[in-house]
Amino acid sequence: MAEFTMPSLGADMDEGTLLEWLVHPGDQVRKGDILAVVDTSKSAVEVESFAAGVVDALLVEPGTTVPVGTVLATLSEAGGAPAPVPPAPPAAPAKRAKRAKRAPQPPRQQPQQAERVHSPLVRRDAQALGVDLAQVPGSGKGGEITREDVRHAAAAAAPAPAPAAPAPAAPAGERARVTPYARRLAAELGVELGAVRAADGATVRAEDVRAATRGAPALPAPAPPPAAAPGVDPMRATIAAAMSRSKREVPHYYLANTVDLSRALAWMHERNRDLPMDRRLVPAALVLKATALAVAAHPALNGFWVDGAFRPGSGVHLGVAISLRGGGLVAPALLDADRLSLEELMAGLKDLVVRARGRRLRGRELTEPTITVTNLGDQGVEAVYGVIHVPQVALLGVGKVVERPWASGGMVGARPVTTMTLSADHRVTDGFTGARFLDLIDRHLQQPEEL
Amino acid sequence: MTRMVETTYRDALREGLREALRTDERVFLMGEDVGSYGGCFAVSLGLLEEFGPDRIRDTPLSESAFVGAGIGAAIQGMRPIVEVMTVNFSLLALDQIMNNAASLLHMSGGQYAVPLVIRMTTGAGRQLAAQHSHSLEGWYAHIPGLRIVAPATLEDARGMLAGALADPDPVLLFEHGSLYTMKGQLAEDAGAVDIDHAAVRRPGTDVTLIAYGGMLGRALDAAEALDADGLSAEVVDLRTLRPLDDATVLESVRRTHRVVVVDEGWRSGSLSAEIVARIQEQAFYDLDAPVERVCSAEVPMPYARHLEQAALPQVEDVVAAAHRTKG
Amino acid sequence: MTPQDARRAVAAALTAIVPDADIDGLPDDASLRDELELDSLDFLSFVEQLSTRAQVRIDETDYPELATLGSSVAFVVSRSSGA
Numbered sequence: 001m002a003e004f005t006m007p008s009l010g011a012d013m014d015e016g017t018l019l020e021w022l023v024h025p026g027d028q029v030r031k032g033d034i035l036a037v038v039d040t041s042k043s044a045v046e047v048e049s050f051a052a053g054v055v056d057a058l059l060v061e062p063g064t065t066v067p068v069g070t071v072l073a074t075l076s077e078a079g080g081a082p083a084p085v086p087p088a089p090p091a092a093p094a095k096r097a098k099r100a101k102r103a104p105q106p107p108r109q110q111p112q113q114a115e116r117v118h119s120p121l122v123r124r125d126a127q128a129l130g131v132d133l134a135q136v137p138g139s140g141k142g143g144e145i146t147r148e149d150v151r152h153a154a155a156a157a158a159p160a161p162a163p164a165a166p167a168p169a170a171p172a173g174e175r176a177r178v179t180p181y182a183r184r185l186a187a188e189l190g191v192e193l194g195a196v197r198a199a200d201g202a203t204v205r206a207e208d209v210r211a212a213t214r215g216a217p218a219l220p221a222p223a224p225p226p227a228a229a230p231g232v233d234p235m236r237a238t239i240a241a242a243m244s245r246s247k248r249e250v251p252h253y254y255l256a257n258t259v260d261l262s263r264a265l266a267w268m269h270e271r272n273r274d275l276p277m278d279r280r281l282v283p284a285a286l287v288l289k290a291t292a293l294a295v296a297a298h299p300a301l302n303g304f305w306v307d308g309a310f311r312p313g314s315g316v317h318l319g320v321a322i323s324l325r326g327g328g329l330v331a332p333a334l335l336d337a338d339r340l341s342l343e344e345l346m347a348g349l350k351d352l353v354v355r356a357r358g359r360r361l362r363g364r365e366l367t368e369p370t371i372t373v374t375n376l377g378d379q380g381v382e383a384v385y386g387v388i389h390v391p392q393v394a395l396l397g398v399g400k401v402v403e404r405p406w407a408s409g410g411m412v413g414a415r416p417v418t419t420m421t422l423s424a425d426h427r428v429t430d431g432f433t434g435a436r437f438l439d440l441i442d443r444h445l446q447q448p449e450e451l
Numbered sequence: 452m453t454r455m456v457e458t459t460y461r462d463a464l465r466e467g468l469r470e471a472l473r474t475d476e477r478v479f480l481m482g483e484d485v486g487s488y489g490g491c492f493a494v495s496l497g498l499l500e501e502f503g504p505d506r507i508r509d510t511p512l513s514e515s516a517f518v519g520a521g522i523g524a525a526i527q528g529m530r531p532i533v534e535v536m537t538v539n540f541s542l543l544a545l546d547q548i549m550n551n552a553a554s555l556l557h558m559s560g561g562q563y564a565v566p567l568v569i570r571m572t573t574g575a576g577r578q579l580a581a582q583h584s585h586s587l588e589g590w591y592a593h594i595p596g597l598r599i600v601a602p603a604t605l606e607d608a609r610g611m612l613a614g615a616l617a618d619p620d621p622v623l624l625f626e627h628g629s630l631y632t633m634k635g636q637l638a639e640d641a642g643a644v645d646i647d648h649a650a651v652r653r654p655g656t657d658v659t660l661i662a663y664g665g666m667l668g669r670a671l672d673a674a675e676a677l678d679a680d681g682l683s684a685e686v687v688d689l690r691t692l693r694p695l696d697d698a699t700v701l702e703s704v705r706r707t708h709r710v711v712v713v714d715e716g717w718r719s720g721s722l723s724a725e726i727v728a729r730i731q732e733q734a735f736y737d738l739d740a741p742v743e744r745v746c747s748a749e750v751p752m753p754y755a756r757h758l759e760q761a762a763l764p765q766v767e768d769v770v771a772a773a774h775r776t777k778g
Numbered sequence: 779m780t781p782q783d784a785r786r787a788v789a790a791a792l793t794a795i796v797p798d799a800d801i802d803g804l805p806d807d808a809s810l811r812d813e814l815e816l817d818s819l820d821f822l823s824f825v826e827q828l829s830t831r832a833q834v835r836i837d838e839t840d841y842p843e844l845a846t847l848g849s850s851v852a853f854v855v856s857r858s859s860g861a
Contacts, residue, residue, distance in 0.1 A: 183736070205740065206739040273838065282818045353820075
């Protein structure tokens, strides 16, 4: 029996909403098949199965928000051959068979936990926390509800902070310990506790709260914490949390380099002329490919800072910042971008943008970017000094392509140029590495035919 | 300016006794070996010669009997001072102390007050082993109807007896055995001191060390060491263990937000537990760290010197606890 | 292609890219990239859509002609009538 659980699609995700089931009980699934669509605060994400088998039971109704790790469905062993799938639903577990006897035509989607027996401890906790056990998906053996499940359900259902007492924005599950005095001080100083970092990594104390106020411009004492205001768009809140964490924790350094794009663009226009419209390239594709190749050569910029150490990425998965209509942005990954041909990369880019805007990204695309590229040039700025998307350790900004006087070989001429900026985590790399990286992108763009 | 004289805790206690005997005819001292021998710890040395056997009375080795006699004398209008050699032996008189001394005022509907002072030695550190070394004042501090005081300084050794005698109810005065030889300067005209309030013995801003009796010196030494580490410790001397002066303790907690309670008693059910509970009840939202306690190991006090020292709260234990409150 | 048909084709191509855009309320001389916040990929999609719907070939060198609603309509009319 395998379990299909609510995945964590980002370090800041602690719950998700099941939007849609793409399989039914009895369906044969292979590893990698998409089983469900899940809504995170960022996007609708297609979630794939990590196991092969036959869908045994769908435990969560579409529209239900559940904590990460909650069992959404169970899969039974498929055996070797996929052939002998009975036409009727597969041999149901005894519990369900029994129920079927009692009620000859039970509506299949009715959650089966209605009949489950819960431990006294679970019942007591549920009662104390005001949790309806019928609504709690179980993660224990055989789908039993554990105390942890009850706690998660209570945390997920916790009401919005009362207007008088601003609560920390940090997700309830991983809320840092805060001493009573620090909590009081934060309320008095108008400091949002979710944004306060514990110096010892474990407990937020008064000194940490004071440090947070020193970092921020002094707030008038009773001012409500801005980020905790009710009614904030979840995506805005997600971005706020991620960017605050980045600026709080990551020592950024910034480098910039202006790149002559005349060769690259001339080559691209020449190539586009011979191609049908749907295979034409945009400059961004060239830049992304050049970047992917340079990232592959500089693995120290490609990966994550986790638990005080750098963990290199398992491939070059370029996160492409895509702004969404109506506000907000996502940066899903172009997976293995360094190994894609320009054409594949261009097709992948178009597909990614369409799906990001349609909010149908896949889980891996959201969790696996190893470095992000943001291209605000399209919106008319010449340079972008970006904020690193933690836990990644670098971000490349690409500015607008502009015509500028350019001296080369003793001659001045007008050339299309773009300014590329690198924001990188100084804990992992130094400016030396960053400079070589930017230079390598430049050199790749001078040889577009090699891309 | 007052002239200061060099003295000891023992001599200061004796001066307090002498003053009480001189100024109030109703006062007398009784206990085991307080007369001819001059007191087991030499506190009453010379008093028999000065005040005579009617007022400095040696008693048989029967704590229950002579404490009971003291209670009777107090009810009848005298102001007895009863010396019990150590707090361990006082358990033989516990019935008298609790069922009579502490209760009679209430049981008689306010008719019989018991203005009795019982002095006894408490604490370890002198290799007197498990039957002479415990710190049981916390037990007595549990009993309504008693006042419990613990002089930790020369001033208090000199002046607490007068306050205790002035109290219309029974007062137990705990002298820490390791303090008798403590030397220092005391004002020549030192006299009665207040026995209602705790005292801040050293001001500080980062952490409050709460101690009393024999542990005050440890706390002050720890504060010195912490100062060198850049941590400013405030030291509060409880002085009166019942009724506790919550206000002084809480004011300090509200200044420093971190607390270490040093108590030579055993941790479980100790006076330190009571203090921590009160801080939690009344100053929870001022705490920036869990309150730390440094107490004696929960064993009968060992005889061997190294084991005894290992069982007792040491300066370095207090320093470490204070650092823990800083996270 | 008549100007009306051309306008319909342009509007349909834009709506395919920006579903909630108010094409009718868009001035003829407003920059499409600015008004509809099109980035280069959006613009490429628009070109593809328009090419398919209006049955005209659009080269990169033609892109400047598609800057506004009005110029796009004019471009489609001129190319389709010429074809």
